[in-house]
Amino acid sequence: MTKVSMTVNGKTVSGEVEGRTLLVNFLRDDLHLTGTHVGCDTSQCGACVVHVNGEAVKACTMFAAEADGAEVATIEGMANSDGSLNTIQQAFQDYHGLQCGFCTPGMVMSAAALLKENPKPSEAEVRDYLEGNICRCTGYHNIVRAIMAASGQDVPAVAAE
Amino acid sequence: MYNFDLVRPTSIDEAVAALGEEEAQPLGGGQTLIPTLKQRLAMPSKLVSLTAIAEMKGVCKTDDNALAIGGGTNHATVAQEAAADFPGLAHLAANIGDPAVRSRGTIGGSLANNDPSACYPAAALGTGATIKTNKREIAADDYFQGMFATALEEGEIITEVRLPIPEASNYQKFEQPASRFALVGVFVAKYADGVRVAVTGASNDGVFRWSEAEAALSSDFSAGAVDGLSTPDGSGMISDLHGSGDYRAHLVKVLTKRAVAAAS
Numbered sequence: 544m545t546k547v548s549m550t551v552n553g554k555t556v557s558g559e560v561e562g563r564t565l566l567v568n569f570l571r572d573d574l575h576l577t578g579t580h581v582g583c584d585t586s587q588c589g590a591c592v593v594h595v596n597g598e599a600v601k602a603c604t605m606f607a608a609e610a611d612g613a614e615v616a617t618i619e620g621m622a623n624s625d626g627s628l629n630t631i632q633q634a635f636q637d638y639h640g641l642q643c644g645f646c647t648p649g650m651v652m653s654a655a656a657l658l659k660e661n662p663k664p665s666e667a668e669v670r671d672y673l674e675g676n677i678c679r680c681t682g683y684h685n686i687v688r689a690i691m692a693a694s695g696q697d698v699p700a701v702a703a704e
Numbered sequence: 705m706y707n708f709d710l711v712r713p714t715s716i717d718e719a720v721a722a723l724g725e726e727e728a729q730p731l732g733g734g735q736t737l738i739p740t741l742k743q744r745l746a747m748p749s750k751l752v753s754l755t756a757i758a759e760m761k762g763v764c765k766t767d768d769n770a771l772a773i774g775g776g777t778n779h780a781t782v783a784q785e786a787a788a789d790f791p792g793l794a795h796l797a798a799n800i801g802d803p804a805v806r807s808r809g810t811i812g813g814s815l816a817n818n819d820p821s822a823c824y825p826a827a828a829l830g831t832g833a834t835i836k837t838n839k840r841e842i843a844a845d846d847y848f849q850g851m852f853a854t855a856l857e858e859g860e861i862i863t864e865v866r867l868p869i870p871e872a873s874n875y876q877k878f879e880q881p882a883s884r885f886a887l888v889g890v891f892v893a894k895y896a897d898g899v900r901v902a903v904t905g906a907s908n909d910g911v912f913r914w915s916e917a918e919a920a921l922s923s924d925f926s927a928g929a930v931d932g933l934s935t936p937d938g939s940g941m942i943s944d945l946h947g948s949g950d951y952r953a954h955l956v957k958v959l960t961k962r963a964v965a966a967a968s
């Protein structure tokens with residue numbers, strides 16, 4: 544076992560991990576931050592996306608020990624300080640960007656990474672960025688609309704087509 | 705996953721020393737190795753992470769007009785930093801996997817793995833790159849030795865890749881729709897002394913150079929020059945549920961034409 548410490552959503556945390564402990568297991572099992580989901584565990588679905596030092600990564604495809612000293616952000620840290628939903632989360636609610644909600648934590652974290660890098664993406668850029676985030680319910684249109692709305696742009700009328 | 709020790713050295717020397725132990729294996733971005741470990745297809749006793757080694761990261765232009773990329777540089781960084789000097793390579797890096805894969809996966813890991821459908825092998829072979837390791841320099845023409853096989857020895861790590869910057873280049877990737885790896889990918893690079901064409905995803909022997917196209921394009925760098933060539937032989941090409949060997953062979957020609965037309 545090795546000791547790791549990192550900042551998760553602004554708080555310093557530490558714990559003992561095995562070499563093989565994945566970041567997602569450390570977050571969920573040790574820190575009880577179960578908002579980060581495991582959809583596939585094979586690096587394909589993006590339900591486990593978190594930010595490590597500001598970059599979107601799949602927490603099921605990174606070892607916890609590799610995040611030693613890093614700043615990690617998860618879905619639990621996304622809400623505003625008064626507990627209300629942040630802009631992206633609120634847009635997902637307003638535009639029905641979720642149904643079962645399983646993919647949503649990863650979608651929101653990917654959307655946040657996209658908007659940080661590209662504050663006014665085109666619809667095509669949003670779809671391209673979400674290439675690694677799979678949703679089994681929504682058909683994606685409303686997720687794309689939510690992200691466009693969160694970026695302060697006009698929302699394409701795709702869902703009505 | 706079987707358990708193992710994970711160490712995070714901060715210099716190449718320390719990493720090489722740690723890899724001297726039996727059953728030790730380097731860990732790059734883990735985007736291939738971690739799924740492999742989960743399937744218990746590998747059982748190292750120790751993983752030597754290369755991600756904390758600053759001297760293995762970064763992109764810079766050399767005096768002899770090559771791009772030198774640290775072996776531990778992730779795809780996202782290459783996409784960004786190569787954009788001005790070598791747009792063909794930046795575009796290739798920007799289309800590997802998805803954003804989360806690009807923030808972890810590295811050029812060294814991709815070349816060490818030499819997946820027959822991976823993108824970087826086409827760029828390395830298509831530019832005649834030099835693969836630098838902790839021990840030696842290997843020319844791309846000698847480095848790739850068939851599917852998942854390379855000239856690397858046990859414990860040898862890729863510390864840098866030097867790719868001569870072409871006058872014009874382009875990579876065309878025909879995506880396998882489920883994995884989004886290349887069903888076929890073609891990298892074309894034009895230099896003052898000739899054109900190189902490297903094909904990934906197609907052959908059972910891994911990445912290869914299409915010499916007939918190189919000869920034709922070296923005398924006439926136009927999509928029309930490819931038209932006159934016969935389609936490469938599909939019998940040695942990968943045949944699976946995504947496409948037959950003949951289908952892949954056909955794509956090689958189509959994508960080569962597209963790459964020439966789009967080269968910048």
Ligand SMILES: Cc1cc2nc3c(=O)[nH]c(=O)nc-3n(C[C@H](O)[C@H](O)[C@H](O)COP(=O)(O)OP(=O)(O)OC[C@H]3O[C@@H](n4cnc5c(N)ncnc54)[C@H](O)[C@@H]3O)c2cc1C
Nearest residue numbers: 732733734735736737801809810812813816822823861862
């Ligand atoms: C969903 C998904 C989609 C992907 N799509 C594509 C795609 O479209 N195109 C594509 O090309 N790739 C794709 N990949 C693969 C990705 O590019 C990997 O990052 C890459 O192949 C391996 O790099 P890595 O740094 O993650 O290496 P790792 O997974 O850490 O290691 C791979 C192998 O290389 C060895 N190794 C690692 N670094 C070094 C080094 N510096 N020197 C020597 N040996 C080393 C390891 O021991 C291991 O055997 C995809 C991966 C995923 C998960």
Ligand code: FES
Nearest residue numbers: 582583588589603
């Ligand atoms: S759980 Fe990590 S990508 Fe699916």
Ligand code: FES
Nearest residue numbers: 642644678679680
């Ligand atoms: S809302 Fe159910 S998987 Fe996306």
